[in-house]
Amino acid sequence: MKYTFPLGAVIVLALIAWLGSQIPGMQYLFGVAVPYLAMALFLGGFCYRVVHWAKSPVPFHIPTTCGQEYSLPWIKQDKLECPVNTSQVVARMFLEIFLFRSLWRNTKAMVYDGPKLTYESSKWLWLFGLLFHYSLLIIIIRHMRLFLNPVPGFLHGLEFADGILQIGAPNLYLTDVTILLALILLFGRRLTNRHVRYISLPNDMFPLFLIFAIASTGIMMRYFFRSEVDIINIKQLALGLVTLHPVIAGKLSPIFYTHLFLVSTLLVYFPFSKLMHMGGIFLSPTRNLANNSRMVRHINPWNDPNIKPHPYSAYEDEFRENMVEMGIPVEKPLPEKTED
């Protein structure tokens, strides 16, 4: 079920776009209306989710610390694993966002003879994740050649670097290979690793299948089924969309509409799913807070200002007589009664 439902959903979505775009008059819907709607939902939903998160108070400083905290001068602090100030937090966040550093803590429990239990760092997830995310980033940046006119210089450089092997025509992009490979590896990990297979849900599978379908339709129309894939018409449509004067100049391949529709689906799905980790990584209090709770008093934002602090000394003042009567030890004895 957790494989068939998401797979079926992707196939149905692809068929909707494939067949729908062949109905005369529907090209405008699939080429213009759906992408606009998807972009609006993506941006609106993304901002809504982030603002919604920002409204939740963080009652404590809760960074995940996994190193020596700032202490006595002769004890070496682990600045990345237990940051105490903003610059250390920024360094930690930078490595997290760009290198997915915390995935090195993805451990695998193994029992050896003895019996001896070990938790070793299993870096496959980190490796596949890094491969996937950077491939996707380069692919998205590369697509900007269809949205920008004139095309800025650095995109030519990126095109050249990505197609440096000069295999086939049009040039084979390295990232096209690596993104499919990474998706297969990430999916394979969910199948072969028993623990991960058990906790995998349909909403883990759907983005994998969806992005796989997007990448493969893109690859299909670039290298294999080029009929009606006229890049000039496509760029005209893409530029039309971003200049708010969309035109569909000619007949475009159903693969193109399928690709576009699946990308729109991804954009709509994005803010309402686990894909929001893109924004969430910036807002995770276990990462973006400094472990300075012994230096800076953290005031819980939802504290009622009318409730004043009530220390133990005040408590004892309030109840001293009763405490003495019940034989409970007190710090300050009752004032001695003067005998008349």
Place this chain on the structure above:
Amino acid sequence: MYDSGKIIPGLIIFVLFVTFPVWYNHGDAGAVPKPEMPKNAKKCVLPVAQMRAEHMQLLLDWRDEVLRQGEWGFITIDGKPFQRSLQNACLKCHTSKKKFCDKCHIYAAVNPYCWDCHFARVKK
């Protein structure tokens, strides 16, 4: 909302980043390239739509056939012989690289490596 001083600018940067093509083009899509068609010939080796979409694969096939398999012969289309050659066939009719090839290639940011070896003749 907490930390709005950091989160709102962050969101604004994100939205500006995503909508970058809108700001970059300032609502001007620019002219669609019109490659100059040859005056002395009406027919290419394939129909127009197919040429527009698939010419790069055709050229690569020709290169492989000629240079790797040694098939230097002509192909005949509608009784007219064509040599499998960029310079001796394509550029015969499409005389100017600048006015034909480059028009679309620049628009779509395609930089084919044909011209690493081939020489684009400049009309005197």
